[in-house]
Amino acid sequence: MKRNIAMVALPAAAAAAAALLADDFVLRFLAEILLFGIAVMSLDILIGFGGLMSLGHAALFGGAAYAAAIAARQWGGDVALVLGSGIATGMVLAALMGVVVLRSGHLFLLILTLLMGQMVWEVAFHWREVTGGADGLRGLPALSLGPWTLSTARALFLLAALLAAVAFVVGRSFVAAPIGRALVGTREEPIRMAALGYSLFAVRFRALVLAGALAGAAGALFPFVNLYVGPQSVHWTQSAAMVIMLVIGGIGSLWGAFIGSAVYLGIQTYLSAYTDRWQLCVGLVFVLTVLLLPNGIASGLRILRDRLRRRGA
């Protein structure tokens, strides 16, 4: 019980402190971390729990971002409309992806999700009348919730924090629910699960659609925090970046996803201010993470905590 209260109180206190103390730049940056954290967490449900290795997750996130931006330019920035169009787009893209990729084995899954993601990128890059092509979309209306306008960095940050909290609860409920346990089962013992009468496709498909909804919700807010959405956000390099955030945070840990996105985006933001060879640094981050920290920060912290406990006992 004490632990549950701490789990709610600590992030809430941190968010409130950030909202009161941080300046606009930091708040927008934190909101971006939270949104990417949600997307990475949804990817964790696929990779960490389902063993479904996807390299096309940015297509769900970025596709939803485009849909939300286009909807907002057309009909105004009502939060319900923006989130609804993002979530719907994320789910539809995930379902389409699922129909094609979930019939193949592990290795093909990786390559096919990459290809499906690139198909979304081709649309975003070439359909200039709607997506703005290489220039992307700018000049978005401010988000609004009923009579209030959510245009300040603080309001956007609080909205992102709220969304992250809801997404975390949804993610946690999903992995704790029977469907989540079945998903782990399909990863560990696919043949036994099939023999028990589970449809591997149905279980995995539902997980993928849920991940699409979560990534879509995060993607929907992304253009408003960033004031821009471009084809880079659906490119498979962005998917790879999400996977490395997941690895940095720790595969299989839902809260690790937020740590991973904070670390990666922090490195990105602060290093790119110092060096032109930014791509080289990203490559080094990938290689060093895989070589030195393959289990991520979350599992490192867990090991540390267990050690401290043992010493205390």
Next chain:
Amino acid sequence: MPDFLGYAAIQTLNALSFSALLLLNGLGLSVVLSLMNFVNLAHGSFFLMGSYVAIFWLGTGAPWWLAFPAAFLAAGLAGALLERFPFRHFYARPHLMQVLLTYGLSLIFADLMRWGIGAQILLPELPGALQGVVFILDMPFPVFRLFLIAAGVALGLLLWLLLDRTIWGAVLRAAVTDRGIVETLGIDTRRVFTVVLVLSAGLGGLSGALGAGMLAAYPGLDEEVLLLALVTVVVGGLGSFGGTVAGALVVGFALTFSKVWFPEFANLAAFAALALLLLLRPAGLVAPPLRRL
């Protein structure tokens, strides 16, 4: 009517020359995937490296035909070094880790090449024998692309003989099927792996050298080529020479003709067609019999 025939012939030859390139490049990727179960996303870097080596070789005025072996050797050497560290330690790791490692390496190589060579688009100075056009049914067609088709067919045949008709190829195919049994026969499969990775990287470099005359060389080409190689391998199916040939032909024709019919959305149309194909045959065109335990 002869106009239409000529046009169709030219586009078919275009598709064939592109398929030849895809075959050589995809074969390298496919062999490493099926033998070592290793996803090498740095394969495109070998291609681009081969392109640059060939362009500089052709620029120096040395005998032109040596540019291709030079690209093979340079990329093969890079492959040999990478195999020692870090690839060798990743053969048994999950695919996800292999993907992240090799993707990170490909970013590093891409940036190093951009740093050293610059971001401009480079074209090779082709020797006189490969320049110009020939007329096929009254339509002009570049000689170089005919050379590409010939090289693709010749090298493809050579590789097929090597893999299918020699004892070396037999060892390799046996190791794909069951590594443990090959080990008990007293063959060091680790050495086989090294040779295969060098061959794969070399093939990547060689196809880059050949491709430079058709696609030019520029930063970002490595990634485009990698995607095409992955599509080729997936469409064809893993683990067989015939599969890669079929994949290269299908992808080559799909991309060439979708460029004719939907110039703006060529890649999308081609990828969508290939995704449909994979819906019908999830394991690729030529799927080896699957053993499920």
